[in-house]
Amino acid sequence: MNANADHALVLFSGGQDSTICLALALARHPHVETIGFRYGQRHAVELACRPVIREKLAGLRFPGRLGADHVIDLGPAMAAVGETALTGNAAIALGADGLPNTFVPGRNLLFLTLAAALAARRDLRRLIGGMCETDYSGYPDCRDDTIKAMQVALNLGMARRFVLETPLMWLSKAESWHLAKDLGGEALVALIIEETHTCYLGARGARHDWGHGCGTCPACVLREAGYRAFRGG
Numbered sequence: 057m058n059a060n061a062d063h064a065l066v067l068f069s070g071g072q073d074s075t076i077c078l079a080l081a082l083a084r085h086p087h088v089e090t091i092g093f094r095y096g097q098r099h100a101v102e103l104a105c106r107p108v109i110r111e112k113l114a115g116l117r118f119p120g121r122l123g124a125d126h127v128i129d130l131g132p133a134m135a136a137v138g139e140t141a142l143t144g145n146a147a148i149a150l151g152a153d154g155l156p157n158t159f160v161p162g163r164n165l166l167f168l169t170l171a172a173a174l175a176a177r178r179d180l181r182r183l184i185g186g187m188c189e190t191d192y193s194g195y196p197d198c199r200d201d202t203i204k205a206m207q208v209a210l211n212l213g214m215a216r217r218f219v220l221e222t223p224l225m226w227l228s229k230a231e232s233w234h235l236a237k238d239l240g241g242e243a244l245v246a247l248i249i250e251e252t253h254t255c256y257l258g259a260r261g262a263r264h265d266w267g268h269g270c271g272t273c274p275a276c277v278l279r280e281a282g283y284r285a286f287r288g289g
């Protein structure tokens with residue numbers, strides 16, 4: 057057990073935060089694999105971004121460290137448990153709570169459990185995710201306490217010593233951009249702007265100076281504000 061204590065599995069959605077986490081993991085660990093989940097319309101866009109980002113990141117720095125990618129299809133399971141835009145013909149929209157109607161409660165708990173099961177099989181000790189509660193705490197399953205409780209539960213339930221790492225947990229979005237620049241310079245910043253997807257509404261949308269998106273949903277507003285702060289504007 058734990059023969060590969062430095063080997064990591066990154067929960068990689070194709071978004072800005074998980075891309076920065078993947079870059080950080082490649083800088084820190086000799087072997088890094090990625091896991092993603094297919095379960096809805098919005099993420100179909102993210103999923104299309106993933107292989108492009110992986111290929112470009114691997115070429116940017118740290119060659120030879122990026123290992124296998126694992127995409128888990130949760131579509132029918134998520135549709136069965138959620139009255140969401142995934143289950144019918146309803147358009148993806150934002151609810152009064154500011155969360156998209158594709159949101160499934162406890163989604164990250166499920167993701168972490170599946171990631172840990174895969175990591176156990178692949179002998180990867182470190183599970184790395186882009187959860188963050190500094191700028192946006194709409195998702196209770198992204199909170200630091202939730203992640204710490206999940207580490208305890210997974211280690212007890214699987215008799216392992218996983219380490220759950222959330223390097224962005226206490227960073228502002230501007231600080232996350234600075235971390236990206238420290239890791240890979242303007243080339244990594246440009247990669248994130250051009251290739252990652254954050255917008256809730258799915259479409260790639262117009263190309264703004266901070267990246268693609270509708271420009272008005274909470275995720276786009278947060279991404280733009282973080283980028284402006286990063287650039288000092």
Ligand code: ZN
Pocket residue numbers: 254255256257269270271272273274275276277
């Ligand atoms: Zn948007």
